[in-house]
Amino acid sequence: MLSTLGYIIHDIRAFFEGNGWPVFVIVALVLSVFFWTACLIGIAFFYYRDYRYRRAYSRIYPALRDFIYEYILVENRTSHFPVDKLGLDLDNKLVSKVVRHILHDFIFTIGGEKGQSMRHLFNELGFDKESQYEIRHSATNIVTTVRSLANLALMKVSIQDTILDRLQKSPQAEIRVAASKYLLQVEGEQAFDKVFDGLYGISQLHALDIFQTVVQGNYYGDYAFSQWLEVSKSFAVNSLFMDLMVYYQELNEAQLWTLITADKESKTALKAINSLGKLLAKDSEERLQALYTEESSLAAKLEILKALGRVGQGKSIDFLNGLFMDANLPLSLRKHAYRSLVAQKPYSSALLRKIEEQVDGEERKLVRSINHPMVHYI
């Protein structure tokens, strides 16, 4: 055994001290040269592409801008634009990309009837057909399909139901989300059922994206987002519906409690407790107190205390006071118990005065810190 180890050590020493070392160095040098060359080529390629784009942009922008000013702002044309006068080779991918970007910027900037005319110009340049073609023929290419759906949504161009259904059932979450966003942007609240029914396998970022699309659609109705909450659904999906419930102040305590009781330790349950607080579910005050005693995780207890501060109508004052006074509890729990007492003013005003007069030592520091206006400000 020892002799084998000795041979190995000898071989390694022979490699570094003998002929092996120069070979090793040469290989390392060659690899290093390859690596840095590849990096430089990559950087040069990136800068070259950027340079070509900027050069094309600076050439196309003035022509397109003057065209828009002349025909849309001055002549008030709404369709049949003399696009040939632009003299642009839209079959060239770079030109097409630049024109599309410039038109997007104009469409985002100009609203009203002129904005509508801008959309017609976009369509007359053939971009709607290009996007329609792309979503039909490259549904597996995520980037192209997502971009095309975004373009069509911006132009409010309708897509065949069969194609849209296929995109909504795509195995790629990005495509499904883009199709949902398209529906929400084009059809508004009419698409709620269709979109929410087909939501699955999305990430939290996707959920946020859909939330923003709904909110930016200027919807102000009384749609029941809570009907889509389900224990079997993922956190991201349920989280989206809870965010929408909070945003539109749709209180459905029963549905939220179903999520909480299904799995008290889950992220979904924490979010549901948080939503109860934000929705000021005052009928849940006593039930939240009971849940606190059943819970074992610190995160859940903290969420319950925060929610009690928001929903509290004075029924949980003694309970919160008991927690604050319990020196054996972690500081974070005591702090949130006191914060929730402060949030329950005026029900807790008399008790808070009494606490401030009586406490000393660590408790006094805690009370002063929570009551300090700068602490809340930060």
Add this chain to the structure above:
Amino acid sequence: MWDKKKRILVVEDNEILLGIMQFVLSREGYDLLLAKSGKEALSLVSDESIDLIITDLALPFANGFEIIDRIRKSNTNNQVPVIIISGYRDDNSIVEGFEVGANDYIKKPISPSELISRVRLRIGHA
């Protein structure tokens, strides 16, 4: 008698929107001063005579709220009407805009004809 053109200060960092406003308002006969940042805008407000200010909210160096607040507290042009043009569509931004002293609030994307009417409402024809 020779009538002086009404002068509007447009504060906007978006090249496209600035160009559109310049084109639309110049065609209406207004005299324009253009600024792409809060700093430029404040220096123009202190040096020039202005009839109306149109400002964005998200600007480099000083945002739209700060610009309006400083104009209202300054010695020159502190009574000039101010129109905010912003992509912020939330109630808080609109309320804060009026609280710092704006006279009107237009949400992006803007309609050129609506912009002209609102300008005319504040300062009349050029």
